[in-house]
Amino acid sequence: MFQPTLTMNTVLACVDAHGHPSAVCDGATWAAQHLHAPLNFLQVIDESEAHTGETRFSDLTGYDPGTTRTQALDAMPGSHIIGGQSHSQQLLEGVRARALHLGHTMVELSLRQGKLTDALLDLSNETRLLVMGLHSHHLDSPWRQDAHHLEQALHAVQQPLLVVTRSHFTPPSAFALAYHGGPESLQLVDAVAKCELLHGLPCHLVHAGARNADIQAEMTQAAQRLADAGVSTHIVIESGDVEQVMARHLTIQQLPLLVMSAFTHTGWRQKLLGTTTSTLLRRTPTSVLVLR
CATH class of the missing domain: 3.40.50.620 (HUPs)
Structure with missing residues (x-):
């Protein structure tokens, strides 16, 4: 990191x-x-x-x-x-x-x-x-x-x-963390725990995909790492397309900031750096913080 x-x-x-x-x-x-x-x-x-x-x-x-x-x-x-x-x-x-x-x-x-x-x-x-x-x-x-x-x-x-990503910026009172699973996501969790910019902000740990024992256990571990760093965390697991799940959660919860990893090669980063119109940035009503 x-x-x-x-x-x-x-x-x-x-x-x-x-x-x-x-x-x-x-x-x-x-x-x-x-x-x-x-x-x-x-x-x-x-x-x-x-x-x-x-x-x-x-x-x-x-x-x-x-x-x-x-x-x-x-x-x-x-x-x-x-x-x-x-x-x-x-x-x-x-x-x-x-x-x-x-x-x-x-x-x-x-x-x-x-x-x-x-x-x-x-x-x-x-x-x-x-x-x-x-x-x-x-x-x-x-x-x-x-x-x-x-x-x-x-x-x-x-x-x-x-x-x-928009014509106005809203200072965040909480943020969502796009959690894909695996070592890269745990690295992102550790980066969030050490990020001074996010200190004091509650975290919505969001995974788009099927709920199973493995992802539940991994997200529980991630939430504990954040809790140990003083970050209040709410776990969210919803099935569906990652764009739709994140956009819906960010909108309903009125979260003005999405945190993602620069290391991931999943659809999130592909859409951020894509060669066509970015569905992610168009649909996501938030600013995006990319951590290393």
Whole structure:
């Protein structure tokens, strides 16, 4: 399991105009406050991708278009200038203002040119948690497939990843853990027990599949490991398709966070990193925390 070093203390949030920056900002700010960590908002400009459409800033509470620009942002080549101010600069200043409005004062901005993976690797030594959003062309519309940047991030870094999947972020008061069974799931349970971000939150340990003595015993063992770490746990076993079972439970119980493992090669990760529209992320009304 990934263990942060003392220098890996920053929550790194990747923001862009099409990835629900307000929700990413809110999720990253919640995480940074919970971890008592500095927050770094990162935007990466890929020159190979043409800029399309106008950036929306109406929901960036506290954004002041007259904010003084930093020298680092002013010096950034290749940015798209509108009215003397770049889209990238407006976006970064907007999320910083929103984070300050939410009460987090340790906020930095990073603007890079090039590839996302290069920027993530450059900042990996100081990153404790990575936060990213999904892309859509309309707020709260069914998601179009754009998980390539998530796949790149998961392959590039070893840090846990918080994926904000909707146009708003709800701080979790409890979470669901997708439990598939076997050694990888027990590793995930141990990672949850040690995850400071989840401390104090009750856990719904959910398995989609047939109930039998083996899975019941294994989940009882998993629940005991969590209980030993001070995590209150509720075991749920339901037969059916994993997407439908999880989406139904998350909706009925109003759980805003799903926790899964980056190591699993089951349908959950295949859908997260799939090459077609992600049924999982479209149907699951939650943010997703991917642990190592």
